[in-house]
Amino acid sequence: MLAALALVAFYNVPAWRALARLVPLAGLGDAAFYVSFGVLMWAAFALLLTAVSFRWIFKPVLMLIAIASALAAYFMTDYGVSIDSVMIQNMAETNLAEASALFSPAMLGYLLVLGLLPTALVWRLPVAYARGWKGLAGRAGTVLACAMAGILMLAAFYGVYSPLLRQNRALTNFINPTSYLHALDKYAHQRWGVKETLAVAPIGLDARPGPAWARQPRKSLVVFVVGETARADHFGLNGYARDTTPELRRLGVLNFGRVSSCGTSTAVSVPCMFSGFPRADYSDRKAKTHEGLLDVLQRAGVEVFWRDNNSDCKGACLRVPHDTVDARRNDARCDGETCYDEVMLDGLQQYIDAKQDNVFIVLHSIGSHGPAYYRRYPAAFQKFSPVCRSNQFSQCTHEELINAYDNTIAYTDHFLAQVVALLQRNAAQRDTAMVYVSDHGESLGENGLYLHAAPYAIAPEAQTHVPMVMWLSPEAQRDWGIDRRCLAARGDAPFSHDNVFHTFLGLFDVQTALYRPALDMAAPCRDLPEGPASAVAPSAAPPAPRKS
Incomplete structure (x- = not known):
């Protein structure tokens, strides 16, 4: 829950900025909607992290997310870019010269403050893992509570969320880390998801x-x-x-x-x-x-x-x-x-x-x-x-x-x-x-x-x-x-x-x-x-x- 809260508060400045452009903060009703948006992200992140909260994998996953999300936050904040499968393809198909042109002291700062320091904290923090049915029941309860919280937030402001997410899908490309996780999954499916060998069909045989x-x-x-x-x-x-x-x-x-x-x-x-x-x-x-x-x-x-x-x-x-x-x-x-x-x-x-x-x-x-x-x-x-x-x-x-x-x-x-x-x-x-x-x-x-x-x-x-x-x-x-x-x-x-x-x-x-x-x-x-x-x-x- 703390890790999910940290993602909402420190890694999602670009998402908050994008939201502010779409829904200007003009009154108490807008402020309440902003709170619901934060709770919705918190619930979604906590649900995802709970699914991997098992011994041997939980800490490595948290550390990888911290480092990747720090880099994503840097590029989205400094360059205003959003992350989708095409952006992942660009990263996968670039070369060292192009990639090195993006290195900067600011990127290293993001990597240190939002990546390496949280990684060290996660590594040293003791975690007690509940085992057996008790552990599974606790995780199931957390997942259910997060899902209910998310549904309540969507229901309370459905009139705002429905057109916002339908007409401004790019907002989701700024939400960190789900944006790059979804983009990675989509790119991997496009790149390697088809099991058969991709044959190159000739065209213009009559040329x-x-x-x-x-x-x-x-x-x-x-x-x-x-x-x-x-x-x-x-x-x-x-x-x-x-x-x-x-x-x-x-x-x-x-x-x-x-x-x-x-x-x-x-x-x-x-x-x-x-x-x-x-x-x-x-x-x-x-x-x-x-x-x-x-x-x-x-x-x-x-x-x-x-x-x-x-x-x-x-x-x-x-x-x-x-x-x-x-x-x-x-x-x-x-x-x-x-x-x-x-x-x-x-x-x-x-x-x-x-x-x-x-x-x-x-x-x-x-x-x-x-x-x-x-x-x-x-x-x-x-x-x-x-x-x-x-x-x-x-x-x-x-x-x-x-x-x-x-x-x-x-x-x-x-x-x-x-x-x-x-x-x-x-x-x-x-x-x-x-x-x-x-x-x-x-x-x-x-x-x-x-x-x-x-x-x-x-x-x-x-x-x-x-x-x-x-x-x-x-x-x-x-x-x-x-x-x-x-x-x-x-x-x-x-x-x-x-x-x-x-x-x-x-x-x-x-x-x-x-x-x-x-x-x-x-x-x-x-x-x-x-x-x-x-x-x-x-x-x-x-x-x-x-x-x-």
Whole structure:
């Protein structure tokens, strides 16, 4: 009972804050409801702990809960994040460099005060365990009393609890420790709950080069840059007050200002955009049990290559050639844990020169990954000062945080310009193009929320509205039959990660029944008599091009 009370009082500050936002404390009735909420949590925690209050397991469980709950309290309090199964997946699929960026003195303080000290107290505290029927009866009585207390609290304020828990399910993601225990159980069930071996089903077995491919005078070279943690409203191209994208502006890239992500974390968005499943029909299991875009392109004869400067490709590149940037290389652009994104361009020209067919290169960038934004760009790109040079946002002003983040966007602008420069050097031999889209956005303190990975249903637009740009060489526009003015006029059309799969099939003129012209961003602007659309049922006529 004391342990449950401690959890309510000291480990659930984020839950109390979330409750205060939903039910402002304005009178005695609200105060009574707050008391009922505390009693409800206390009863629930005590019931769960009573179920494990047996010799040999009780103290170890309490100590593990103290340490895990201390860490959960830190992240929920300092970053405003809630914990669900997607957050657990992010933790499971991250790497040491990303994880170490989250370490801070404040986290150690939480771990010491709420983790290690209670653990030492539990270890030294003598506990008398009732045995036999007497012990079971005592535990059963406690469980019954806790259940009755919880039911009474719910019944007394049913009119408040019913809409609160029905319409604001995210509140439960802040309740510590049940939030992460439920998330762990859900993730474990998704990851290991199915006993049969997960086979990868092939897709696009009918994929083959279309007639336009054969007619093109030169081979194609397309680079797809998968961005990281860039939010659209901090791109100068999208009207941001600061010109964070001057190089892309000078290049005259095609900008798409209304693009939404498939998820709010890399672990969801990256496999989703390559899977071919729309967000509404996507699941982690489907991505892991089906081939994706890279497999289809490779089957059609495209030379596919993935280079990673992030945690990994989340399964999207497992069946194609791929490598990862070595952050331990002797290079001023690397610090032993991460490298600046420009490192990914090293050796790409030699790779291109060795290929005779159409080439598709994916560069998975580190981009604006937080919370250590100041480590994502060279000193020369610190255009906005002063900057937050800490991973503990409470030690920085909001201005310093925004400055550091905007510097990452300015460096991304430069990196993308360097990718275009590489393509321009190859434009005399190949039809070249670059597409960039971020995997998700980022919260920068709005409503007390930082970082990303919020549940999609309640995620702020800052985490789901992502930047997307496209650059096409004049030769590619001519040979692929793309009307640039028409495509530029679509810059305000609503797009999403759902369009990625079909747009690249269209650019490479891959014929397959998987292709959906309605999801190909360039299809209405492509003037080819025969192309990928001929492999499927005829679709409605595309709209007439609008003036730019």
